[in-house]
Amino acid sequence: MKVPFSWLKEYVDIDVSAQELEKKLFDCGFEVEELIDLRAGIDRVVVGVVTEAVPQEGTHLHICKVDCGAYGRDIQISTGAPNVYVGMHTPAALDGSTLPGGIKIKKRSLQGVESNGMLCSGEELGLNDDLYPGAEVYGLLDLPKDTVPGTDICEVVGLNDYLFDISITANRPDCQSVLGMAREVAAALGKPLKMPATDYTESDTVDERLDITVQAPDLCPRYLGHYVRNITFGPSPRWMRRYLDL
Numbered sequence: 001m002k003v004p005f006s007w008l009k010e011y012v013d014i015d016v017s018a019q020e021l022e023k024k025l026f027d028c029g030f031e032v033e034e035l036i037d038l039r040a041g042i043d044r045v046v047v048g049v050v051t052e053a054v055p056q057e058g059t060h061l062h063i064c065k066v067d068c069g070a071y072g073r074d075i076q077i078s079t080g081a082p083n084v085y086v087g088m089h090t091p092a093a094l095d096g097s098t099l100p101g102g103i104k105i106k107k108r109s110l111q112g113v114e115s116n117g118m119l120c121s122g123e124e125l126g127l128n129d130d131l132y133p134g135a136e137v138y139g140l141l142d143l144p145k146d147t148v149p150g151t152d153i154c155e156v157v158g159l160n161d162y163l164f165d166i167s168i169t170a171n172r173p174d175c176q177s178v179l180g181m182a183r184e185v186a187a188a189l190g191k192p193l194k195m196p197a198t199d200y201t202e203s204d205t206v207d208e209r210l211d212i213t214v215q216a217p218d219l220c221p222r223y224l225g226h227y228v229r230n231i232t233f234g235p236s237p238r239w240m241r242r243y244l245d246l
Contacts, residue, residue: 011182018162048092069150078115083139091120130245
């Protein structure tokens with residue numbers, strides 16, 4: 001079973017690293033088959049703000065000046081992405097950076113113009129729309145305007161996380177859920193378990209379509225049914241889509 005580190009933290013105030021928690025789970029009798037770093041090797045990729053984007057004559061490229069905060073406020077990067085614009089906040093892979101799959105980014109000449117890195121799409125970071133909204137858009141990943149230049153991109157898009165792949169034995173069905181594993185983590189760390197909210201509003205509304213009859217009361221002495229109404233169909237919230245996609 002795969003359990004995100006960040007999800008466990010919602011139920012327990014974990015004050016140890018993912019690696020330390022992995023050892024504690026082993027000590028409790030849980031086999032962690034793999035501890036997956038969701039950064040996938042991403043390094044030196046930060047939030048960049050495009051301050052200038054000039055079309056390069058005779059090519060499909062734009063020569064951009066990019067503000068990457070402490071890494072440099074006037075970095076020249078060429079891009080062929082069609083959706084680049086001045087003021088865009090987007091991932092910038094700097095010279096010497098690494099992308100998923102071990103891809104190395106170095107400064108080089110594009111159509112005779114030096115480019116000191118690469119502006120990235122969501123796909124190039126291994127993202128999809130469930131992990132981060134807008135990641136599947138063709139072109140550069142358009143980040144919110146309140147993201148700070150120079151910030152590690154993994155912090156912005158939620159890749160600064162670990163995934164525990166835990167082997168659950170047949171005699172521990174109570175641990176076949178994130179909450180179940182959180183209970184074990186709380187016990188291992190000596191921390192309280194923060195239960196999720198389970199409250200809801202109940203009324204005396206009766207719907208004629210809900211008709212329950214117990215035909216064998218000797219076998220089933222009590223049977224309850226609840227009618228749920230006012231349901232709005234739409235996309236699941238981002239946190240749920242992200243966790244289910246991991």
